[in-house]
Amino acid sequence: ETGVTQSPTHLIKTRGQQVTLRCSSQSGHNTVSWYQQALGQGPQFIFQYYREEENGRGNFPPRFSGLQFPNYSSELNVNALELDDSALYLCASSRGLGEQFFGPGTRLTVL
Amino acid sequence: SQQGEEDPQALSIQEGENATMNCSYKTSINNLQWYRQNSGRGLVHLILIRSNEREKHSGRLRVTLDTSKKSSSLLITASRAADTASYFCATDGRDDKIIFGKGTRLHILP
Numbered sequence: 390e391t392g393v394t395q396s397p398t399h400l401i402k403t404r405g406q407q408v409t410l411r412c413s414s415q416s417g418h419n420t421v422s423w424y425q426q427a428l429g430q431g432p433q434f435i436f437q438y439y440r441e442e443e444n445g446r447g448n449f450p451p452r453f454s455g456l457q458f459p460n461y462s463s464e465l466n467v468n469a470l471e472l473d474d475s476a477l478y479l480c481a482s483s484r485g486l487g488e489q490f491f492g493p494g495t496r497l498t499v500l
Numbered sequence: 501s502q503q504g505e506e507d508p509q510a511l512s513i514q515e516g517e518n519a520t521m522n523c524s525y526k527t528s529i530n531n532l533q534w535y536r537q538n539s540g541r542g543l544v545h546l547i548l549i550r551s552n553e554r555e556k557h558s559g560r561l562r563v564t565l566d567t568s569k570k571s572s573s574l575l576i577t578a579s580r581a582a583d584t585a586s587y588f589c590a591t592d593g594r595d596d597k598i599i600f601g602k603g604t605r606l607h608i609l610p
Contacts, residue, residue, distance in 0.1 A: 391542065422598070431588050431600035432543070445597050479542060488533075489598070491542040 393492035410465045412480035421463040424479040506604040519576040521604040523589030533590045
């Protein structure tokens, strides 16, 4: 157990809908990173938040957005869902750029 | 895009044997990390090696780093059934973003 939790565990949406995924950081961690992992692939970096500010972004369109709250928990929002958005979404918390602790992930299926 | 590339993509060995996985990357790094993932769930951090280190040990794990060849290896000694998982290397370099490879799927045969 890493102390990082994600909700929900599984989610099914239809194309065009919007989704919000949530992540609670490990105590004392001020940085949250989000990753998308397609089946059989490695995690792809979406973005990172440090002290409530976006601190780096991967090659994902603007319909992927995020928030980090004062308690350092975080949300990932995806608008206008596409079939290719079906994946495991992982969040990881850390103290700055230190060791990342991953949550169990949210599996999103877009129909 | 993925910077790290693990090799082999899949590996099956008998329990008790040693497993070796390799990772190659393209640009300069600060650190290289190895992670394990069981059945598509969250990743577990195994070991971090800094760019100025050449070898690191943790229990049955041994990691080497050759920055001149831009490569790293993960050795798991005396493998166990519980080692069956996917293993990923992750590098951080430009922009401090952490980039994962596609992973090696390790299967330990009884």
